[in-house]
Amino acid sequence: MDDNKLKIPTQYYAYNAEEVNLIKSNAQECFPVWLDNYKHDHSVHWLNFHSIDCKEEIEDFATEMGLHPLSVEDIYTFVQRPKVEEFDSYIFFSLRSLEPNTTSLELKKEQLSFILGSNYLISFQEKKSDHFTDVRERIEFDKGRIRKRGADYLLYKLLEAIIDNYFEVIEDVQQKIEEYDIRMAEEDDHSLFKEIEAEKRQLIELRQVVFPLKELFGQLEKLNNIQIDEENKYFFSDLRDNCLSLLDEIESNKSILEGLGNIYYAIQGQKMNEIMKVLTIVGAIFIPLTFIAGIYGMNFDNIPELHYKNAYFYCMAVMIILAIAMLIYFKRKKWL
């Protein structure tokens, strides 16, 4: 539906070292301009969609571009595992972005797909939220090397932005760990434990994305194609190093979270011991004493002790001695 199509916010950048052209509109308006221009080799052409709502129109567009139907299908297949596929005239790339979520214990997720031609890049973002503000700025204000380099370098910068988000997940977990270190001593509730496990789940989810991504960048380095310059492969190898660091961090932080879980159990056990000590000390002192009081509360006709003159005081003395003996016993046991 054209009405829907209007809703896909789209940007079309065509840039080179000298100039930048930007059309910031919707897919409907960008498509024809793109198809007329993207083959002009002296510029890098970047088409970025902020939504993938209208599948039909994108399919039509893909057909006109000569893209394989499988590639469009993959844009609409939501999977954990990142994917790279080489076609004759382009490389298809898709991966999942993960970001910490300030309002929930689950990560924010988004599927991103890329079509990399020799001088163009098409990027599909599932949601309206945007990961590429910084890259756009670099293009517009000619910061860094981006305007002097090709579409492969642009892809590298976009992927770098996504991987930076992964590091933010880790940093968020590390911050939580510091927080737990403090809360651990104070809180009494198992909700802390649940949060620890929720953080672990985030790491597990991140791992599921980063582990295959690492292998994928390894593949990219080995590919022999026109879309990626030999001299730019260094950048993809750098992303691979980032993935290795991420995997290290994931493992370490998972181990630390497991350690926190162990501390939780240890504290829980110690609290239990303390609770029971209080009951045992009170019980062990007063239950026998109450029994003694009970004896002299019996109504037998003939209980000689009741009639001795200072019996009450002797009885109290015995009770106090018993209590003190008990206290010494517990002191010795280090329960007090």
Added chain:
Amino acid sequence: MDDNKLKIPTQYYAYNAEEVNLIKSNAQECFPVWLDNYKHDHSVHWLNFHSIDCKEEIEDFATEMGLHPLSVEDIYTFVQRPKVEEFDSYIFFSLRSLEPNTTSLELKKEQLSFILGSNYLISFQEKKSDHFTDVRERIEFDKGRIRKRGADYLLYKLLEAIIDNYFEVIEDVQQKIEEYDIRMAEEDDHSLFKEIEAEKRQLIELRQVVFPLKELFGQLEKLNNIQIDEENKYFFSDLRDNCLSLLDEIESNKSILEGLGNIYYAIQGQKMNEIMKVLTIVGAIFIPLTFIAGIYGMNFDNIPELHYKNAYFYCMAVMIILAIAMLIYFKRKKWL
């Protein structure tokens, strides 16, 4: 026995890009037609059995087809591990289908075997339940590429259907995990814990099937034979990717289930602490007070306090102060 043979529901499809012939009957009727026709190269021939009840007849059939006796034996050998074996004129393939089971904590299982010739495929389903409805529809109504491609592509589609079931097992587990997240806080019973372990067992069973399957598809890709077209190998490599994703999911979900188990223990420990706190607070307050009451319930002749005018009221005051002191102590300990 011919009587049994009649009971094996069988379908014989012979199709090509232009036409489809379907005989939907029993093995007895399909065998002679098949043997007359399956060598005609211009079509793909697919014979599908919905039961493997009568071994003898299938052995006879296999002999007429020139299949190795070991292959028939393998159809009747029920094992966890999938298997591929190359023979001169065909490839034997067997694997186990696993499906979630709505009425039990165990998965539904079925052994499936395939004989792939250069232009034919024979499939054996152990049970009457059917995994291939969708594929049959694609053939009959000429949906997708299936009618234009060979027997190897047909095998791919059938395997894909089975692997889709594996993903359903995972999805079922994930749904259960969400359910457990909620039930965890409410339920008091260890049956929840048992269910968690039952889900883990399902993942372990699935892993036992998928892990060797992954290696098997890797082998298939490397085979150099007439049964599988070079250009169709891409599809088997796609199945291998599916297996990798499945293994990722299995590991992640197993870790999450382990985390849920840990939470169960943490909640159990906290409940214990709460139970004991109640007893300890009640005990620590009232056991000493009861002892005091016991003292003044003793029947000694000479207990001076008993005869003081306001002794009872002073005694009650002391008791109340003691109780309040205890309450403050517990408040400070954050037990209240």
Added chain:
Amino acid sequence: MDDNKLKIPTQYYAYNAEEVNLIKSNAQECFPVWLDNYKHDHSVHWLNFHSIDCKEEIEDFATEMGLHPLSVEDIYTFVQRPKVEEFDSYIFFSLRSLEPNTTSLELKKEQLSFILGSNYLISFQEKKSDHFTDVRERIEFDKGRIRKRGADYLLYKLLEAIIDNYFEVIEDVQQKIEEYDIRMAEEDDHSLFKEIEAEKRQLIELRQVVFPLKELFGQLEKLNNIQIDEENKYFFSDLRDNCLSLLDEIESNKSILEGLGNIYYAIQGQKMNEIMKVLTIVGAIFIPLTFIAGIYGMNFDNIPELHYKNAYFYCMAVMIILAIAMLIYFKRKKWL
């Protein structure tokens, strides 16, 4: 000692596709016949010892056969790890048989050694129990392919019989697991837990045998020698697949047993909670009430309440209200 030698039950089979000769006697009588005949190439010669009691005689025999002294030593060295060693004229093979034990929690063990020449096989069984009844029958009644094939195929069949026993260990464990699933809910004793750990030990022991065996069969396949026919290597590769399946099963069942152990802890914890709930409910209701009763059991001269007309009934009413309040509190906490 000749007296001992007489005690080694021995069978000497010489068979080919046409005929079988069997001498079923003791080592003393079999040795000379064997040495006269085993080099005749038109038959397979199999010498099987049911005991290895008299080392000296076996050493003499080995010397006459031209076997390396190290091989005899290895027959008498009891180790967990299977072993294969290639010599000029024969291959030495030894492994440990493991069987489930109906009367104990430990597996039945036996060391088995094999000397494989180009047309003969000598097998040493440590104990009188026999693993090879089925193979013997196949030879005597010419079942299957055995009479048409060489000594390497005979070795394969013997090894297969041993590996079948390994599968029985697994089946036994799986049966136990089903049993434990039921007993878990009923039994109160830690002996169940001990049995679970005993089953795990069996799996660990089996793993220690099967893991190196798998590698060993891989080596056998690669060996380039006259003792094993190229076309029979398939069978050894089949044994290797069996080992892989066994390893899968071992891992899975170990995980399931660990899961059962976790369930045991969860049930134990829940029972504890139940026990303490009973005590806490009883205590929290009756300890405060007993205290109130204690107050009005005191003997102070001046306790005004004692003399009010319906004081006893009001007191009882207060007690009942308190008890009901407590019950409602526990009901709310879901302890009842």
Added chain:
Amino acid sequence: MDDNKLKIPTQYYAYNAEEVNLIKSNAQECFPVWLDNYKHDHSVHWLNFHSIDCKEEIEDFATEMGLHPLSVEDIYTFVQRPKVEEFDSYIFFSLRSLEPNTTSLELKKEQLSFILGSNYLISFQEKKSDHFTDVRERIEFDKGRIRKRGADYLLYKLLEAIIDNYFEVIEDVQQKIEEYDIRMAEEDDHSLFKEIEAEKRQLIELRQVVFPLKELFGQLEKLNNIQIDEENKYFFSDLRDNCLSLLDEIESNKSILEGLGNIYYAIQGQKMNEIMKVLTIVGAIFIPLTFIAGIYGMNFDNIPELHYKNAYFYCMAVMIILAIAMLIYFKRKKWL
């Protein structure tokens, strides 16, 4: 800012087998001398910065040296993972130093970077603390081989100093383990458990540095460049062996710390059992006795026993017998 620049303490050594020149000043004064001299091949030139505070000046210096801007960036990028990068005229190397911390449970950390040319080495230390006193002494007093060897050997000695610090971390952990072995029996507090987990975290952090370092030294050995002499590669292989030892130690000590954690839980459980035994013994003896006393404290008009002559004494005897029976019961249960 020049003011800042003055604050970077800097040493410039130029040495060979015959003589040493040392300028110990700040970066401002060392830069021009260095730029005039460092290309003179007959000496090894070593420039060491004790701070990396003023990025701008270092960037200028790097430009004059012809260093890649990425290298300077890496000096200011703080990461866990060590890094080596080969450029045309130099090798860039950075890693993190870790040292035990006497006043805290966290390790002391510092990022160190190196620029290795064919006859010069520039080293950047993030903090003022110094790791290289020993190396400086060796140069000044001509100890060992250092004056006879090139800049690559100098780098080796500096890296060795850093890796020695890693071993100190391990030794510190081992010392702590011995301490915990003793404290375990005495302390009652979960802070011991927390310390165990803190030590584990240190090992995890160390592992994260050493594991990639091991691979990195493996790479260095394989590099084919002018900066590292073939005959000095032995030294880098030695550092790799050190990393392997470190990894062994890390794993072993982590396992031992896990074992200590298990012991902690076992002790905690046993203390709990002891506490509850005391309460149970006291309760099981005195609660029934108190009940008996309670019976004869009732005020019914007609309780015949109360009026028997020796009733009180019989009652006491019954109580004592009951108590003794209980004690025997607990003795039998080995609770006493």
Added chain:
Amino acid sequence: MDDNKLKIPTQYYAYNAEEVNLIKSNAQECFPVWLDNYKHDHSVHWLNFHSIDCKEEIEDFATEMGLHPLSVEDIYTFVQRPKVEEFDSYIFFSLRSLEPNTTSLELKKEQLSFILGSNYLISFQEKKSDHFTDVRERIEFDKGRIRKRGADYLLYKLLEAIIDNYFEVIEDVQQKIEEYDIRMAEEDDHSLFKEIEAEKRQLIELRQVVFPLKELFGQLEKLNNIQIDEENKYFFSDLRDNCLSLLDEIESNKSILEGLGNIYYAIQGQKMNEIMKVLTIVGAIFIPLTFIAGIYGMNFDNIPELHYKNAYFYCMAVMIILAIAMLIYFKRKKWL
């Protein structure tokens, strides 16, 4: 110091198939004889030191032998990890011996170093305890092959003796496991748990030595040098197999020890449950009864029941019924 030198007990064997010469004295006397003779090729020369106390003299000796200074340094460097290093005229080998210790939970340790020339071997034992009695006997009384073989075979026999000690560590652990199986049911103390963890530590320590040793023997097999005969390499491959067996045993026994730890926790939990059951049963029966007794011990003026004729007996009947009801309840719960 010569005084110290005198204290190093030393043996110098020069042997061949025909004769043995033994000088059993101290280093001072052996050195000159050795230096005169060790180059005579027709014998194997073995110099064995029972202490490494005087470094200086050994350095002088090494210099005269033409050994690399690094080798002597390695003799004095105490590390866990075994080491092999090839030099032009000799191979340096060092490893750690580990033995079970009857009087302590820690293993006995000793560093051993070897210098293997083409016809000589120098062995350094750190402590006076001796591992090589058996080898010495074999040389002196010409047992086995040793006198007919070279210095490499001698090294093999010495290493075999050390590895035999490793197996003794395993056997000791296995014996302890059997002991623990029995003690587990009887002992109440956490010292058993500590012993289990101590045994685990021994296995961890052993693993740290055996794992790199395995790789080292693999290297030795591949070395191409004059010190080790091609035909003797078999022996070093045999030592490698021993290491593999050891690693299997270490893993298995560690798993079994972990299982024992789990059983300990299960027993501890069950004991806790039993303790609490006793308290709960006693409490749940007598606390309510005591409350009833308390009611009729109150001194209200108007308690009508007190004056009924058989009230006391009815009251007792109610109490007995309550107690029986409770007992039935606990019986049903299987707590009795």
